[in-house]
Each structure stands twice: as structure tokens, then as C-alpha cells.
Amino acid sequence: xxxxxxxxxxxxxxxxxxxxxxxxxxxxxxxxxxxxxxxxxxxxxxxxxxxxxxxxxxxxxxxxxxxxxxxxxxxxxxxxxxxxxxxxxxxxxxxxxxxxxxxxxxxxxxxxxxxxxxxxxxxxxxxxxxxxxxxxxxxxxxxxxxxxxxxxxxxxxxxxxxxxxxxxxxxxxxxxxxxxxxxxxxxxxxxxxxxxxxxxxxxxxxxxx
Amino acid sequence: xxxxxxxxxxxxxxxxxxxxxxxxxxxxxxxxxxxxxxxxxxxxxxxxxxxxxxxxxxxxxxxxxxxxxxxxxxxxxxxxxxxxxxxxxxxxxxxxxxxxxxxxxxxxxxxxxxxxxxxxxxxxxxxxxxxxxxxxxxxxxxxxxxxxxxxxxxxxxxxxxxxxxxxxxxxxxxxxxxxxxxxxxxxxxxxxxxxxxxxxxxxxxxxxx
Amino acid sequence: xxxxxxxxxxxxxxxxxxxxxxxxxxxxxxxxxxxxxxxxxxxxxxxxxxxxxxxxxxxxxxxxxxxxxxxxxxxxxxxxxxxxxxxxxxxxxxxxxxxxxxxxxxxxxxxxxxxxxxxxxxxxxxxxxxxxxxxxxxxxxxxxxxxxxxxxxxxxxxxxxxxxxxxxxxxxxxxxxxxxxxxxxxxxxxxxxxxxxxxxxxxxxxxxx
Amino acid sequence: xxxxxxxxxxxxxxxxxxxxxxxxxxxxxxxxxxxxxxxxxxxxxxxxxxxxxxxxxxxxxxxxxxxxxxxxxxxxxxxxxxxxxxxxxxxxxxxxxxxxxxxxxxxxxxxxxxxxxxxxxxxxxxxxxxxxxxxxxxxxxxxxxxxxxxxxxxxxxxxxxxxxxxxxxxxxxxxxxxxxxxxxxxxxxxxxxxxxxxxxxxxxxxxxx
Numbered sequence: 079x080x081x082x083x084x085x086x087x088x089x090x091x092x093x094x095x096x097x098x099x100x101x102x103x104x105x106x107x108x109x110x111x112x113x114x115x116x117x118x119x120x121x122x123x124x125x126x127x128x129x130x131x132x133x134x135x136x137x138x139x140x141x142x143x144x145x146x147x148x149x150x151x152x153x154x155x156x157x158x159x160x161x162x163x164x165x166x167x168x169x170x171x172x173x174x175x176x177x178x179x180x181x182x183x184x185x186x187x188x189x190x191x192x193x194x195x196x197x198x199x200x201x202x203x204x205x206x207x208x209x210x211x212x213x214x215x216x217x218x219x220x221x222x223x224x225x226x227x228x229x230x231x232x233x234x235x236x237x238x239x240x241x242x243x244x245x246x247x248x249x250x251x252x253x254x255x256x257x258x259x260x261x262x263x264x265x266x267x268x269x270x271x272x273x274x275x276x277x278x279x280x281x282x283x284x285x286x287x
Numbered sequence: 288x289x290x291x292x293x294x295x296x297x298x299x300x301x302x303x304x305x306x307x308x309x310x311x312x313x314x315x316x317x318x319x320x321x322x323x324x325x326x327x328x329x330x331x332x333x334x335x336x337x338x339x340x341x342x343x344x345x346x347x348x349x350x351x352x353x354x355x356x357x358x359x360x361x362x363x364x365x366x367x368x369x370x371x372x373x374x375x376x377x378x379x380x381x382x383x384x385x386x387x388x389x390x391x392x393x394x395x396x397x398x399x400x401x402x403x404x405x406x407x408x409x410x411x412x413x414x415x416x417x418x419x420x421x422x423x424x425x426x427x428x429x430x431x432x433x434x435x436x437x438x439x440x441x442x443x444x445x446x447x448x449x450x451x452x453x454x455x456x457x458x459x460x461x462x463x464x465x466x467x468x469x470x471x472x473x474x475x476x477x478x479x480x481x482x483x484x485x486x487x488x489x490x491x492x493x494x495x496x
Numbered sequence: 497x498x499x500x501x502x503x504x505x506x507x508x509x510x511x512x513x514x515x516x517x518x519x520x521x522x523x524x525x526x527x528x529x530x531x532x533x534x535x536x537x538x539x540x541x542x543x544x545x546x547x548x549x550x551x552x553x554x555x556x557x558x559x560x561x562x563x564x565x566x567x568x569x570x571x572x573x574x575x576x577x578x579x580x581x582x583x584x585x586x587x588x589x590x591x592x593x594x595x596x597x598x599x600x601x602x603x604x605x606x607x608x609x610x611x612x613x614x615x616x617x618x619x620x621x622x623x624x625x626x627x628x629x630x631x632x633x634x635x636x637x638x639x640x641x642x643x644x645x646x647x648x649x650x651x652x653x654x655x656x657x658x659x660x661x662x663x664x665x666x667x668x669x670x671x672x673x674x675x676x677x678x679x680x681x682x683x684x685x686x687x688x689x690x691x692x693x694x695x696x697x698x699x700x701x702x703x704x705x
Numbered sequence: 706x707x708x709x710x711x712x713x714x715x716x717x718x719x720x721x722x723x724x725x726x727x728x729x730x731x732x733x734x735x736x737x738x739x740x741x742x743x744x745x746x747x748x749x750x751x752x753x754x755x756x757x758x759x760x761x762x763x764x765x766x767x768x769x770x771x772x773x774x775x776x777x778x779x780x781x782x783x784x785x786x787x788x789x790x791x792x793x794x795x796x797x798x799x800x801x802x803x804x805x806x807x808x809x810x811x812x813x814x815x816x817x818x819x820x821x822x823x824x825x826x827x828x829x830x831x832x833x834x835x836x837x838x839x840x841x842x843x844x845x846x847x848x849x850x851x852x853x854x855x856x857x858x859x860x861x862x863x864x865x866x867x868x869x870x871x872x873x874x875x876x877x878x879x880x881x882x883x884x885x886x887x888x889x890x891x892x893x894x895x896x897x898x899x900x901x902x903x904x905x906x907x908x909x910x911x912x913x914x
Contacts, residue, residue, distance in 0.1 A: 652861060
């Protein structure tokens with residue numbers, strides 16, 4: 079793990095989709111995520127990484143999925159399967175508790191919330207890349223949901239766009255171990271320079287303080 | 288399979304990385320792809336889909352990985368793992384046979400070769416999206432290599448950018464069955480509206496003639 | 497004007513920044529725009545083009561500048577001059593009348609409001625390109641403000657991204673005739689296939705009904 | 706001019722379209738550019754800025770227009786006016802002297818040539834943004850042709866994408882003084898933080914050595 083070195087002024091934490099619908103008891107998708115999320119203590123680990131990032135003075139960005147609103151998809155000629163699912167489930171419905179960020183992960187003043195994305199990548203059709211550049215960021219530490227959809231998509235895009243990426247493997251979750259394996263072991267190691275644990279990243283970040 | 292309908296003027300075939308280094312005996316990566324590629328007759332199926340697309344008058348596009356040239360990466364501050372691999376292996380070296388398109392898949396006059404991509408997505412930092420728009424294309428039929436890297440990346444980007452995608456599951460290959468499974472069964476079905484066989488797509492395309 | 501033909505299903509009206517701060521008496525920027533805007537009856541013409549587009553069943557999209565919020569720019573390392581101006585003037589301040597769309601141009605159900613842009617182009621770092629593709633749009637009719645900044649920037653981007661553009665020269669305004677000339681006569685004709693009057697476009701659109 | 710400070714590791718020179726067709730006697734477009742280009746000693750100044758950048762160790766990037774090849778546009782459904790002009794003139798024809806870079810501006814080893822662009826912006830549908838990020842660049846010094854098309858387009862895109870831009874006003878040219886004025890006085894000052902002379906930039910760059 080000798081490579082886990084970050085320069086404070088070019089490194090940021092990226093928190094993906096910490097919505098109640100995903101990671102809070104009672105959320106629309108929680109029942110499907112619960113098994114994996116609890117097994118790896120996803121929420122606890124996300125909190126620990128966020129807290130240590132804030133303590134170390136790393137800038138924090140949020141990549142959030144589009145919150146469902148009536149009329150979103152009715153006029154689209156082309157709707158991807160994952161968008162059809164979001165449409166039928168009304169995931170992250172605007173104005174509801176499920177579409178709110180879980181309380182531990184509320185953005186604080188000075189933290190940047192990128193525009194909502196329509197599919198899975200936090201970069202696609204949003205201002206995330208712009209906001210990162212405006213703050214001089216080149217390295218991303220990534221936590222959040224869901225490992226094989228939004229997290230993997232955002233990591234792949236980050237690599238395509240030139241960022242250096244670290245993924246925290248026990249600060250994410252999927253519906254199944256198979257999906258976790260596909261994301262964290264098969265695919266993401268091609269695009270993220272490091273895939274590490276919360277213990278490892280917290281130790282590394284803490285040394286920045 | 289009742290949904291496999293394509294309108295000729297808005298549908299295109301997208302051929303990904305049919306380089307000798309990938310799918311020809313003697314290519315730098317062939318030995319690692321050979322097992323899966325031969326098991327599903329990847330090259331034969333790619334040829335069949337290409338031939339039937341041409342017969343039906345579908346427009347054909349090529350998304351090609353950057354061909355290695357000396358000096359490509361030496362000055363980069365941030366290099367993704369998959370780019371480090373391409374760098375050390377000199378995959379698709381410019382001016383060598385391995386960096387040429389396998390003969391069955393030579394672009395013909397009127398077919399569009401997009402600019403070479405640097406990572407895995409045929410869309411990232413290239414003119415592929417522009418070329419598709421300039422030709423009025425909204426639906427893509429995708430074949431080529433490698434299933435869990437360039438193919439999955441290009442399919443994910445296509446969905447993010449608004450395209451409707453069909454992936455041909457036996458006209459692609461990876462290094463292992465596990466990678467094929469991660470790409471074709473776990474991830475791509477979230478982004479491609481259809482994942483079908485060569486027999487199925489050829490039947491559907493042929494009806495366009 | 498024989499070339500002004502539009503196919504209803506691939507053509508849309510794009511309305512740029514019809515904020516009170518720009519085009520309503522009392523708006524923060526109105527005093528600077530007033531001279532040119534009144535001379536060419538900008539607001540009236542914008543209304544006429546919008547009305548005839550709706551009547552003809554053309555889809556309508558809105559490209560809106562970011563509404564100012566405290567904290568927007570304080571942490572940015574790099575701020576363009578036009579962003580510094582927006583910052584100091586607090587143009588389109590969120591939650592104020594100036595940051596609301598002038599009443600004649602309120603989006604109606606089924607019309608698409610793209611994410612807010614940070615500089616001048618309605619396409620940069622937003623979902624405008626995605627929304628246009630999701631609706632199958634290839635041709636844009638452009639009205640709104642300001643001719644040499646947001647309108648020209650959006651038209652240039654539209655051309656770069658593959659769209660065919662028509663600009664309505666008397667349904668826009670700048671601070672000076674010189675700026676109008678730079679935008680409408682010097683630059684935009686390189687990127688927009690047609691630069692026409694409200695009378696001409698209304699006649700053409702009406703024939704679609 | 707107290708603001709002209711550049712940090713070597715985040716600043717680059719961007720040279721736009723130094724093709725023989727533009728700035729060499731006998732080039733296809735030279736006769737139209739000659740008047741303005743000679744009046745402001747455009748080629749001499751471009752050379753001086755390039756030389757001083759190289760001496761100071763600034764990284765150098767090239768944004769080049771697509772070199773014309775037969776078949777480029779025949780199949781496009783939508784062609785912008787400036788693309789129609791390039792098509793009919795066969796500007797920068799591939800394989801001809803006009804499509805070569807003028808000798809003073811030949812890229813040297815370690816300098817980066819971005820993929821060719823199809824319209825006017827060096828960023829649109831190319832890897833320029835990626836290459837700049839891979840090298841950690843945030844500030845651009847811009848020279849080259851043509852002031853009101855490719856230079857202005859690239860400067861506008863650079864600002865939209867988050868870069869800080871300096872334009873050298875006597876190291877560019879247009880067909881007319883009116884176009885120079887539209888670009889350098891009316892539009893670019895909204896997007897480039899500084900618009901300065903060759904003398905000023907060379908002095909500033911030299912202090913970096």
C-alpha cells in the first residue's frame with residue numbers, strides 16, 4: 079500500500095448517491111441492498127471516510143442521481159433499462175424523504191454538489207468535471223452506491239476523463255456479492271489505481287492533516 | 288425477441304477494436320482471448336453480423352483504441368491501470384501488423400472510422416458521438432472486443448449519451464468466462480436494451496433488406 | 497429563403513435565458529439591453545416564435561444560465577471574466593424575481609428545461625445535448641439572450657456537436673449594435689445555416705401545422 | 706499587466722492551426738488572411754511566443770483542424786456553413802503541402818498534438834481536454850488562426866471547460882479588421898482573463914526561466 083499518497087490541493091472525496099432510498103431503513107431500494115451493505119458496514123465506513131476527509135481538509139464533492147419527477151421520461155424516444163427501472167420505481171422521488179441525502183452525509187458549506195445525473199455516471203451530462211477542474215482536482219477517492227452501476231460508471235468516466243481514482247471497497251454496496259465482485263474485482267481495477275479498505279484510506283488521509 | 292426492430296436510417300453497426308493484436312493468431316493479446324473467443328466463435332459471428340449489416344444497408348462505424356506510439360505516456364502525470372498495461376505491452380503498435388484491423392473487418396468506402404480512443408470507451412475524447420449525430424443515428428448494434436473493457440465502456444457511454452443499444456453476446460470475447468459474465472450478464476443489461484445472439488440479430492437485420 | 501424547411505419530429509425551439517433580469521423592466525441587466533431590445537422588439541418576437549412553435553407542435557427546450565447562489569465562486573481557482581461579472585452582479589439570483597423566467601416564457605408541461613449552465617453555452621456541462629437526443633432532435637431554432645454571449649456560445653456549441661441551427665435575428669438582443677453585428681453578421685453565419693427574421697420563421701413554422 | 710503570472714507546471718502554450726494553407730505564401734487561404742496577418746506580423750509573433758515558451762519550459766500543445774480527405778462530408782445529413790466551406794475548398798487537404806504545419810511550428814518531441822477537430826473548437830470531439838488534464842494544465846496561452854473562428858471557438862470552449870486563458874492579440878489573424886475586432890475586442894475578453902501583446906507575454910514567460 080506504499081502508493082496511497084495524496085496531495086491535499088489536488089485530491090477530493092467523491093460521495094455517490096447517499097440517498098435515503100438506497101441506504102436508510104425504509105428506503106425504496108434498501109431491502110435489496112441491505113444484505114451486502116450490512117455485511118461490509120457500508121454506511122459506517124462511508125461516514126468514517128467522509129469524516130477523515132473533512133478533518134484532513136480534503137474537498138468533498140457529491141455526485142447525485144436525478145431525483146424522479148413526473149414527466150421525466152414520458153416524452154423520451156430512447157430509454158435505457160436502468161432508466162426504465164428508475165421510472166417505474168420513482169427512485170429518489172423529488173420532495174420525498176427517499177430523495178433526500180441520508181443525514182450523516184449532508185453536504186456542508188463549501189462542499190460541492192454536482193448537477194444530478196440521468197443514468198449512472200456522475201460525470202455524464204453534468205458539471206462534475208467542470209467543478210473538479212475549477213478546484214484544481216486531479217485525484218478522486220470514491221465512496222457510495224451502487225458499486226456495479228453508479229460507482230463503476232463514475233470510476234470508468236473519471237479514468238476516461240483523466241482523473242486518478244481510488245475506490246474504497248467496503249464503503250460501497252450492491253444487491254449481491256456477484257455484482258460486488260464484478261465491479262470491485264473484475265472491472266474497477268482496470269480504471270482505479272487503487273482499490274482499498276476504509277482502514278487503509280483513513281490512515282493515508284489522516285497523515286495529510 | 289419481439290422487440291428487435293430497427294429502422295434503417297437511424298440504426299448503425301458499431302465494430303469495436305477488431306485489431307490483429309486481439310483476434311488474429313499471432314496477435315499480442317490473442318493467446319489470452321483465444322479460449323473464450325474460439326468457444327463462442329467470436330470472429331465468425333462478428334463477420335456474420337458485419338456482412339448482414341452491410342447487406343441490409345445499415346451504416347457501419349468503427350471505434351478503435353489508440354495505436355501505441357513511442358512517447359504516448361511518458362509525460363502523463365496520471366495513467367490508469369489499463370493504460371499502463373497498454374503502454375508496457377505496446378498493444379496495437381502503430382505501423383505494425385498487430386495495430387492493423389483484421390482483414391475481414393476492413394472498413395469499406397462510406398463506412399466511418401472514429402478517432403482513436405485512449406482508454407476504453409469509443410466515445411470518450413473522440414468524434415464518435417459527432418459522427419453518429421451527423422448521420423442521424425440513434426440505435427447501435429455493438430460487436431467486438433473486449434467484452435468487459437472496451438465493449439462495456441462503450442455501451443455504458445452510449446447509454447449515458449442517449450443511444451439505444453443492442454449487444455451481440457457471441458460476437459465478443461474476454462480473457463475469462465468470469466469477465467464475460469460480469470460484462471454480459473451483470474452490467475451491460477442495465478444499459479443495453481437487448482443482449483442477443485448472432486442468429487437473432489442477423490434474422491432481425493435481414494428483414495430490413 | 498427556400499431552404500427554411502423543418503421536419504416536425506427532428507426540429508425544436510431552443511429558448512435561451514428569458515430571465516426577468518435580462519428582459520423585464522426592473523431587471524438587473526435590462527437597462528443595458530433595453531436600447532437594442534426595444535429597437536428590434538426582441539420580447540414580442542420571442543413570444544411570436546414561441547407561440548407559433550407551440551401551435552405547430554414543435555418541441556420546446558430551455559437553456560438557462562446558472563442562478564446565482566452564495567458560495568458559487570468563492571472556492572474556484574479559475575474564474576472567467578464573464579463569471580466574475582455574474583458573481584459581482586449576482587445576476588439571476590436564486591429565489592428572487594430577477595432569477596425567474598419572464599411570464600410569457602414560462603415552460604409548459606411537456607417542455608424541457610435543461611440544467612443550468614455556468615458560463616455561456618447552454619450545452620457545456622449540462623444535459624441539453626442528452627435531452628435533445630432523447631427526443632430525436634437534430635435541428636434547432638434559437639431565440640433569446642444575449643446575442644454575443646449565451647446565444648452565440650450555444651449556437652457555436654450546437655454546430656460543434658452536430659446540430660443544424662437557425663437563429664432568429666430579431667428575437668435576440670445585446671448591449672450594443674456593435675455586439676449584435678459581431679454575433680449576427682460576423683460569427684454566427686459560420687455556424688448557423690440560417691439567420692432569419694421572426695416573420696420568416698413564423699411563416700415557415702406555420703406551414704408545419 | 707501585473708496579473709500576467711504563470712506557474713510553469715500548470716500553464717501551457719496552445720498553438721492553433723499553423724497550417725501552410727493559412728499562413729504560408731501559396732496557401733489556399735493565405736490571400737484572404739495576408740492583409741491582416743502581415744499588418745500585425747502574425748507569423749513572426751507566433752514564432753516568438755513559441756520560442757520563448759519552449760525556452761521557459763512550458764509544455765506546448767497543438768489544436769489542428771481536420772485535414773480534408775475525400776468522403777468526409779458526402780454522407781453527413783447536417784453540415785454547418787463553415788464545414789461546407791472547408792469541403793468545397795478542400796482546406797488542409799491530407800497529403801498536400803497546404804495540409805502540413807508551417808516549418809517554424811513543427812511539433813518537437815514531447816509536445817502534444819491533439820486529435821483533429823471537425824468544426825472550429827480544438828476541444829470539441831477531440832482529446833485536447835484529456836491531454837491537458839493528463840499533464841496537469843489549467844492555464845492556456847493561445848496563439849494561431851483564425852481569430853474569429855477557431856481561436857475564438859477554442860477560447861470559448863476553454864473557458865466553458867474551466868481553463869484560464871490568455872490570448873495574444875498580435876499572434877493571430879482574420880480576413881478583416883472587423884473580424885479581428887469582433888473576436889479580440891467584443892467577444893474574447895468575456896472568456897479570456899487576459900488579451901495581451903507578444904511583447905507582454907514574452908516578457909512574462911521569460912521570467913519563468
